Amino acid sequence: MNISRRDLFKFAGISAAAAAVTGCSTTAFDQLPKTGSKNSAVNSKFGKHQVVIIGGGFGGMTVAKELKKLDSKFDVLIIEKNDSFMSCPFSNCNLGGIEGVSLSTLTHDYAQAIEKNGYSMLTAVVTDIDRENKVVHTSQGVVGYDILVMAPGIDYNYKGQFPTWDAGKIAKAKRMAPAALIPGGEHVALDRLVKNMEDGDVVITVPKGKYRCPPAPFERASMIANFMKKEGIKGKVIILNETAEIAKGAAFKECWKDINAGVVEHMDNCKIVDVDFDKKVITYAQTVFKDKEETEGVTTTKTMSYGVFNLIPHNMSNPVVEMSGVATTPDGFKKVKMATSAEKPVSFQTATDASIYAVGDVVGHAIPPSGQSAIWSGKECAKEIAHALQGKSYSVASSLPYKSANVCYSMVNGNPEEAIMVNHEFMVAGPVIGSKGSVPKGDEAGNKFRSKGLGKATRDWYRGAMSDLFN
């Protein structure tokens, strides 16, 4: 029997899927194609691949799928640490007890995406990147690359925010007050805490600085309030915001006033000082300013008891970015600095290394850190890489400005299902991709921000995004 190169790729993808899903040993990956293993540094059973992508999330899966769509012969491998996919988008609807939504709505198996799209996947944790030899070190062995894409998402900076907390206390914070901004078990833990709660208050913190999906904590407050109403649980949802900023602020405030009066309480400029996780007591410092001109304000330290605590710490780029040693922005988040040139004013190539690209929340473009932005970026990044592999050039600027490049919905009510939205246009803004957002008012019930139409659009967007990634 003749096995074509295409069949070989298909077979490799399915083998990888079997390993990813069952978590079985790496022997299944022995069948991964080892193309062009000319690099003597690549002396592993995983060989060398044309394109290696770190991270099987919104950005990474899109790059992989689009590359295979552009040319099915491209040899594309994703390295992903989790053996199944869990969506952060729509997870607040699960916490809100929205009809028909459960943890299984958020969970998907990689086998489907691999089989449909023909790329390969290695279930392993990336531990280091050797740019000189073009290899990625993983918990399962070394993988070589021609082109590397970093799509690893975010990490939490507990250490930076709470310098006096030791490793044990940080582990306790993760266990007892899960942040649930990263795909995986912390969504299951927060679900358990919310679904088993007695009467009492839920406290959600909002970090300062750049963080994943700025509307997410506020949508979460609305949804947990919805769950409490539905289940007859008495208590408040208190948002301790380290700044005074609320993404989609006017729209959320209107919803909290109309739908959750006396239940959702937003508190500005509250810095978490310490937490006693056993006694369930938060110590925080609240600064009150007389007006917008005042810079110092008056700070008072207070305590607050809670029933459920969702401690969302400061965010930063996933450590994979630091492992690569590419240049990053000087802020606490450390986004990847992107390349710019006369020919390609904006790009998903890194400024430091022409063989390394980045997509998703780690990119140093001025675009919102969202799943929708990651999907858009992933498609553009794949076009850049495909052209580079074919010895041609593609400029992302040619597709800009792009209206509705990011459309982000937030569910705010369960009965009836209503949502609000923000719409971003992307454009060239100096050396980076910039964005301009607008929050349209709904068109029902007296021109409120929220509408049932947007509630339906939230479900449709999630279905569409999952179809984009998995079909």
Ligand SMILES: Cc1cc2nc3c(=O)[nH]c(=O)nc-3n(C[C@H](O)[C@H](O)[C@H](O)COP(=O)(O)OP(=O)(O)OC[C@H]3O[C@@H](n4cnc5c(N)ncnc54)[C@H](O)[C@@H]3O)c2cc1C
């Ligand atoms: C509650 C919530 C609600 C949200 N709602 C929306 C929404 O409605 N709409 C929207 O557009 N966006 C939303 N987002 C934002 C969206 O989830 C992120 O912006 C998006 O996931 C970013 O994609 P990414 O590819 O950069 O990262 P991710 O999707 O997080 O993917 C990164 C992947 O890399 C893997 N990885 C990390 N480190 C390693 C390693 N060392 N080795 C191997 N693998 C590794 C991770 O396991 C993960 O699978 C929401 C986020 C949250 C938290």
